[in-house]
Amino acid sequence: xxxxxxxxxxxxxxxxxxFGDVVLRHLIYSVGKDKTHAExxxxxxxxxxxxxxxxxEGWIDTTRHxxxxxxKRVYYLSMEFMIGRMLEDNLTNLGLLSEAKEFIASQGLDxxxxxxAEQDAALGNGGLGRLAACFMDSMATTGVAGMGYGIRYQHxxxxxxLEDGWQMEEPEDWLFxxxxxxxxxxxxxxxxGFGGHVTHDADGKATWTPAESVQAVAFDMPxxxxxxxxxxxxxxxxxxxxxxxxxxxxxxxxxxxxxxQQVLAETISxxxxxxxxxxxxxxxxxxxxxxxxxxxxxxxLRRFFTNYDNLDNLGDHVAVQLNDTHxxxxxxxxxxxxxxxxxYTFERALxxxxxxxxxTNHTLLPEALEKWPKDLFEHILPRHLQIINMIDGHFYQExxxxxxxxxxxxxxxxxxxxxxxxVRMGNLAFIGSRKVNGVSALHTELMKQTVxxxxxxxxxxxxxxxxxxxxxxxxxxxxxxxxxxxITEQIGDGWIDDLEQLQKIAPLATDAAFQKAYRxxxxxxxxxxxxxxxxxxxxxxxxxxxxxxxxxxIHEYKRQHxxxxxxxxxxxxxxxDPEGTKRGAAWQPRVKIFAGKAAPSxxxxxxxxxxxxDVAAVVNNDPDIGDKLxxxxxxxxxxxxxxxxxxxxxLSEQISTAGFEASGTGNMKFxxxxxxxxxxxDGANVEMLDHVGExxxxxxxxxxxxxxxxxxxxxRPSEVIxxxxxxxxxxxxxxxxxxxxxxxxxxxxxxxxVGDHDYFQVIPDFQAYWDMQRQLDGLYQNAEAWFEKAIxxxxxxxxxxxxxxxxxxxxxxxxxxxxxxxx
Ligand code: NBX
Numbered sequence: 172x173x174x175x176x177x178x179x180x181x182x183x184x185x186x187x188x189x190f191g192d193v194v195l196r197h198l199i200y201s202v203g204k205d206k207t208h209a210e211x212x213x214x215x216x217x218x219x220x221x222x223x224x225x226x227x228e229g230w231i232d233t234t235r236h237x238x239x240x241x242x243k244r245v246y247y248l249s250m251e252f253m254i255g256r257m258l259e260d261n262l263t264n265l266g267l268l269s270e271a272k273e274f275i276a277s278q279g280l281d282x283x284x285x286x287x288a289e290q291d292a293a294l295g296n297g298g299l300g301r302l303a304a305c306f307m308d309s310m311a312t313t314g315v316a317g318m319g320y321g322i323r324y325q326h327x328x329x330x331x332x333l334e335d336g337w338q339m340e341e342p343e344d345w346l347f348x349x350x351x352x353x354x355x356x357x358x359x360x361x362x363x364g365f366g367g368h369v370t371h372d373a374d375g376k377a378t379w380t381p382a383e384s385v386q387a388v389a390f391d392m393p394x395x396x397x398x399x400x401x402x403x404x405x406x407x408x409x410x411x412x413x414x415x416x417x418x419x420x421x422x423x424x425x426x427x428x429x430x431x432q433q434v435l436a437e438t439i440s441x442x443x444x445x446x447x448x449x450x451x452x453x454x455x456x457x458x459x460x461x462x463x464x465x466x467x468x469x470x471x472l473r474r475f476f477t478n479y480d481n482l483d484n485l486g487d488h489v490a491v492q493l494n495d496t497h498x499x500x501x502x503x504x505x506x507x508x509x510x511x512x513x514x515y516t517f518e519r520a521l522x523x524x525x526x527x528x529x530x531t532n533h534t535l536l537p538e539a540l541e542k543w544p545k546d547l548f549e550h551i552l553p554r555h556l557q558i559i560n561m562i563d564g565h566f567y568q569e570x571x572x573x574x575x576x577x578x579x580x581x582x583x584x585x586x587x588x589x590x591x592x593x594v595r596m597g598n599l600a601f602i603g604s605r606k607v608n609g610v611s612a613l614h615t616e617l618m619k620q621t622v623x624x625x626x627x628x629x630x631x632x633x634x635x636x637x638x639x640x641x642x643x644x645x646x647x648x649x650x651x652x653x654x655x656x657x658i659t660e661q662i663g664d665g666w667i668d669d670l671e672q673l674q675k676i677a678p679l680a681t682d683a684a685f686q687k688a689y690r691x692x693x694x695x696x697x698x699x700x701x702x703x704x705x706x707x708x709x710x711x712x713x714x715x716x717x718x719x720x721x722x723x724x725i726h727e728y729k730r731q732h733x734x735x736x737x738x739x740x741x742x743x744x745x746x747x748d749p750e751g752t753k754r755g756a757a758w759q760p761r762v763k764i765f766a767g768k769a770a771p772s773x774x775x776x777x778x779x780x781x782x783x784x785d786v787a788a789v790v791n792n793d794p795d796i797g798d799k800l801x802x803x804x805x806x807x808x809x810x811x812x813x814x815x816x817x818x819x820x821x822l823s824e825q826i827s828t829a830g831f832e833a834s835g836t837g838n839m840k841f842x843x844x845x846x847x848x849x850x851x852x853d854g855a856n857v858e859m860l861d862h863v864g865e866x867x868x869x870x871x872x873x874x875x876x877x878x879x880x881x882x883x884x885x886x887r888p889s890e891v892i893x894x895x896x897x898x899x900x901x902x903x904x905x906x907x908x909x910x911x912x913x914x915x916x917x918x919x920x921x922x923x924x925v926g927d928h929d930y931f932q933v934i935p936d937f938q939a940y941w942d943m944q945r946q947l948d949g950l951y952q953n954a955e956a957w958f959e960k961a962i963x964x965x966x967x968x969x970x971x972x973x974x975x976x977x978x979x980x981x982x983x984x985x986x987x988x989x990x991x992x993x994x
Pocket of ligand 1: 296297298299446533610639832833835836854
């Protein structure tokens with residue numbers, strides 16, 4: 172039986188009780204069912220509660236230790252946490268997985284069905300939210316006293332369905348069946364104010380009287396690190412009406428009026444805003460940001476005051492990380508608390524804030540840099556706006572002292588002094604933080620050169636890089652048990668929390684027996700993926716084909732449309748030469764797999780989804796093509812689906828326009844699981860190239876500076892198209908209805924976008940992309956050469972563990988203690 176290192180006295184008994192008995196006890200007394208009537212979901216809950224019991228011990232113990240040692244605390248503020256399912260993760264980290272599986276099987280149940288009878292917690296849009304989840308795992312594993320703060324959305328990211336190939340959105344309802352992992356903390360409640368007015372007394376002390384307020388109620392989830400001894404907390408806030416419903420109104424029969432306040436208040440944590448890189452959804456979104464940021468700051472300061480009696484040295488004991496600008500309101504909110512509630516001067520309050528807050532930027536796309544109309548801001552946050560004006564005044568003096576020109580200063584103040592239109596959250600976050608980081612080396616460089624150029628000149632030491640990483644627990648150990656087992660057989664299990672140990676398998680890359688075993692694992696994972704595709708789409712896949720996968724949010728800069736255009740070109744080429752006699756080689760079969768959601772208001776992204784489905788309908792039903800090419804779009808991409816797609820893929824598509832993908836993290840997950848990467852020199856691909864070596868990654872296309880140069884001079888794609896029969900054929904098929912049942916209008920916007928402007932440089936990169944794909948076709952036919960590279964990818968990806976990333980944040984940003992690797 173597994174033990175947990177730190178036991179707490181009051182819970183001793185639990186260890187003596189076999190795990191299966193605890194599950195059965197929960198099935199009866201917590202779920203209220205007996206064995207004969209229990210369904211998969213009931214068993215899932217019972218097992219979850221049994222694991223949760225064990226986690227609670229480490230949790231209470233960790234909390235005690237952190238208090239006792241007065242360990243520096245790290246708070247990760249994020250609008251999004253894309254944590255997925257938690258049961259397998261927690262069983263794994265607590266070392267209970269095999270015991271639980273055996274027990275489930277012993278009850279005559281299907282293990283997978285029970286473990287998977289849990290809805291994904293999909294409280295995020297994409298990479299930013301998933302990164303936050305990996306960081307939670309790694310903070311616990313590396314012993315950082317970390318706490319995540321976010322919103323307990325009642326509805327996470329929408330459920331994507333397809334209607335005639337078009338994306339439809341349906342509300343998601345993850346809490347309907349309950350959440351076994353959370354603890355409601357009704358005693359942890361804060362008031363969050365909006366609107367109202369500000370008065371100043373004779374000494375200048377401000378008092379803000381909000382016009383309305385809502386309550387934030389805490390829900391906690393324990394987050395266990397590897398081996399379960401360090402357990403941190405993810406605290407999510409749920410909105411609730413302040414004060415009780417007006418019973419008089421209700422008794423008078425005006426039920427609607429009585430319910431109105433409640434509905435308005437609860438709306439704040441109702442839905443995750445589904446915009447990815449598209450600035451919309453005004454007032455509610457701003458309120459959501461204020462809501463969770465203010466509650467989190469109030470909560471961390473309350474905790475701080477249990478150990479200290481003033482806030483002078485806050486930054487020595489507390490580090491706050493702002494996950495993008497969504498919590499940037501923390502800057503004026505912390506200053507407000509320090510000034511208005513604790514009597515600090517503005518200057519001192521700003522200093523303390525700048526010792527405590529840090530900001531991570533995740534995108535350079537100008538339309539994704541958050542800004543709020545000043546009027547809206549003033550309406551909702553009158554006191555914060557005053558403070559922002561003070562920050563701007565102070566900043567102006569600082570900038571003048573450093574010799575900056577006042578036009579330049581105007582461009583980087585939070586509010587442009589002459590235009591007075593927008594509150595620019597990136598500038599606010601930058602000015603109010605001690606450190607600002609990018610998420611890959613290239614991205615950080617571009618931050619310095621572009622969006623934050625002038626701020627960087629002023630504070631040359633503020634921007635630093637922290638290349639993203641992924642947790643090896645979820646993204647190798649759990650999602651790929653076959654490969655994990657094979658690695659452990661060879662080098663032991665030290666790699667699980669010290670991923671650089673994977674280097675030790677590099678010498679086996681050419682070892683025949685190891686290659687054979689590695690290939691067998693890949694084949695089994697491909698079969699599992701093929702089964703999922705069969706079940707969800709009815710399409711039968713040939714597992715000898717290259718499984719070529721692109722899974723991520725749908726966006727022009729990510730260029731799923733370049734990928735599907737390549738599929739069209741391949742289709743045309745096979746049609747023209749079905750047996751490959753003219754080209755002198757048979758076609759390498761290929762399966763193109765796509766999955767991802769488009770922002771509901773992003774028409775072009777939805778059109779790309781439609782095109783993928785239209786091409787699939789033609790290609791998959793063409794008898795001349797057969798197994799040589801299949802195109803698959805899997806609806807409703809989420810974390811659980813990624814856990815099947817990543818281990819089962821041969822090829823990973825990381826083909827963004829160079830300079831646009833801040834980092835990527837899917838790229839890391841694929842390579843770790845032995846898929847080869849076809850990609851551009853963008854984001855973390857650049858660093859992956861350094862680690863795996865140029866023979867083991869397939870880089871093509873324009874570089875970031877070449878892209879910028881072409882965009883700057885508005886280079887048109889027409890010349891390139893004129894010289895490419897392949898592109899001409901694709902473009903004319905898109906306008907003659909080949910893929911749209913003869914409808915010639917459907918892809919008109921597409922043709923204008925790509926054929927006339929091509930801001931994202933699909934056309935100039937196309938030939939290089941095609942050539943690289945054909946090179947990969949050839950390579951795949953030499954299995955030994957292919958798998959040598961695949962194994963070397965796995966062996967050399969150790970640096971991309973999020974444990975490394977977190978230790979680096981802890982050392983270079985948070986100045987917070989952590990365990991060294993492998994200890
Ligand atoms: O953050 C992503 C980047 O695009 C990836 O390159 C990077 O790997 C990842 C983690 O650093 N950004 C991202 O996911 N952004 C959002 O999801 C987002 C959500 C809401 C919003 C703006 C951006 N208003």
